Amino acid sequence: MKIGIVGTGILGEAVGLHLLDVGYEVVVFNRTKQKTENLKKNGATVVKSPKHVAENSDLVITVVKDGDALNDVIFSDSGIIAGRHDGMCIADMSTVNPNSTKEISEKVTITGTDYLEIPVMGGPNVAIDGRLVLMASGEKRIFEKFKKVFDSIAEQTFYLGNTGTAHSIKLAMNLQISMLALSLSEGITLTKKAGYDPEIFLKILNSTYFKTGMSEGKAYKMIKESYEPTFTLANLKKDLDTINDTADSCNAELPMAKLARKVYADAKDAGFGDIDYTGIIAYIAKLSEK
Numbered sequence: 654m655k656i657g658i659v660g661t662g663i664l665g666e667a668v669g670l671h672l673l674d675v676g677y678e679v680v681v682f683n684r685t686k687q688k689t690e691n692l693k694k695n696g697a698t699v700v701k702s703p704k705h706v707a708e709n710s711d712l713v714i715t716v717v718k719d720g721d722a723l724n725d726v727i728f729s730d731s732g733i734i735a736g737r738h739d740g741m742c743i744a745d746m747s748t749v750n751p752n753s754t755k756e757i758s759e760k761v762t763i764t765g766t767d768y769l770e771i772p773v774m775g776g777p778n779v780a781i782d783g784r785l786v787l788m789a790s791g792e793k794r795i796f797e798k799f800k801k802v803f804d805s806i807a808e809q810t811f812y813l814g815n816t817g818t819a820h821s822i823k824l825a826m827n828l829q830i831s832m833l834a835l836s837l838s839e840g841i842t843l844t845k846k847a848g849y850d851p852e853i854f855l856k857i858l859n860s861t862y863f864k865t866g867m868s869e870g871k872a873y874k875m876i877k878e879s880y881e882p883t884f885t886l887a888n889l890k891k892d893l894d895t896i897n898d899t900a901d902s903c904n905a906e907l908p909m910a911k912l913a914r915k916v917y918a919d920a921k922d923a924g925f926g927d928i929d930y931t932g933i934i935a936y937i938a939k940l941s942e943k
């Protein structure tokens with residue numbers, strides 16, 4: 654089984670490195686070629702276009718920014734469909750709008766190409782060891798055909814049925830991430846401004862029912878003002894746009910999601926977009942300086 658990856662940013666690179674590590678042949682393309690160098694060093698074949706990835710792969714995993722980028726890499730003249738062959742499947746790991754996914758899936762399927770959505774939870778630090786959590790939607794027979802690969806990428810794989818379901822659940826997951834980062838940011842900022850050690854706040858929080866993976870992990874980096882990105886603030890803001898668009902399209906009134914979008918958008922506009930999403934604390938701390 655040859656696996657292609659289109660989009661070797663923070664997540665795509667880590668997934669590719671893991672697949673190489675467990676013995677798959679991996680073919681990659683990234684718009685900015687420099688981001689394929691590490692994969693090449695580790696044995697991946699780097700090609701010139703998504704079309705070439707398709708020609709050389711049985712399963713093409715797309716890991717790009719959003720629905721527009723996904724449309725580009727699939728349907729452009731040098732896109733995946735231009736290099737399609739019978740039996741090939743596109744599995745999209747990007748976080749995109751479930752409505753866009755349904756449209757893309759239909760357009761892909763018309764060409765005789767199989768399509769799955771496989772959004773994941775977890776960042777490069779767990780992707781590198783195959784410990785993501787993967788949610789899959791699309792036809793079950795296609796999912797079963799490639800399940801072995803998905804089980805290699807993820808420590809837990811959930812098959813969720815019809816196209817659009819996995820992305821809807823993924824958006825609800827990322828809403829949790831955005832709120833958790835905000836509530837930790839405000840809790841730490843409040844403790845600091847009141848003149849107390851935020852580590853004490855975390856120690857107590859992590860002794861209670863309200864602890865989370867984030868409060869036990871990244872929160873300590875937030876205190877140390879360490880924001881090396883595993884998932885950028887700009888990408889979480891992009892997901893909050895998608896969450897709000899999706900909520901509008903199904904008449905869900907989500908007041909906190911609207912507020913969170915504004916806070917992350919303001920932080921991005923203020924120059925905090927390229928740091929880790931937990932760097933939202935730096936933007937919030939700055940507000941208190943006024």
Ligand SMILES: NC(=O)c1ccc[n+]([C@@H]2O[C@H](COP(=O)([O-])OP(=O)(O)OC[C@H]3O[C@@H](n4cnc5c(N)ncnc54)[C@H](OP(=O)(O)O)[C@@H]3O)[C@@H](O)[C@H]2O)c1
Pocket residue numbers: 659660661662663664665683684685688716717718719721722723725726746747748749773774775776777883884885888892
């Ligand atoms: N990082 C995580 O922890 C994580 C976890 C779960 C899901 N995700 C999702 O996975 C996707 C990738 O995330 P990431 O963290 O890897 O982001 P990233 O480092 O910002 O990478 C984005 C990727 O998309 C490509 N891209 C953007 N616009 C494009 C276009 N118009 N045409 C072709 N390629 C385009 C970029 O290419 P260039 O390098 O040329 O810009 C890059 O390969 C996003 O949808 C994100 O929400 C990320």
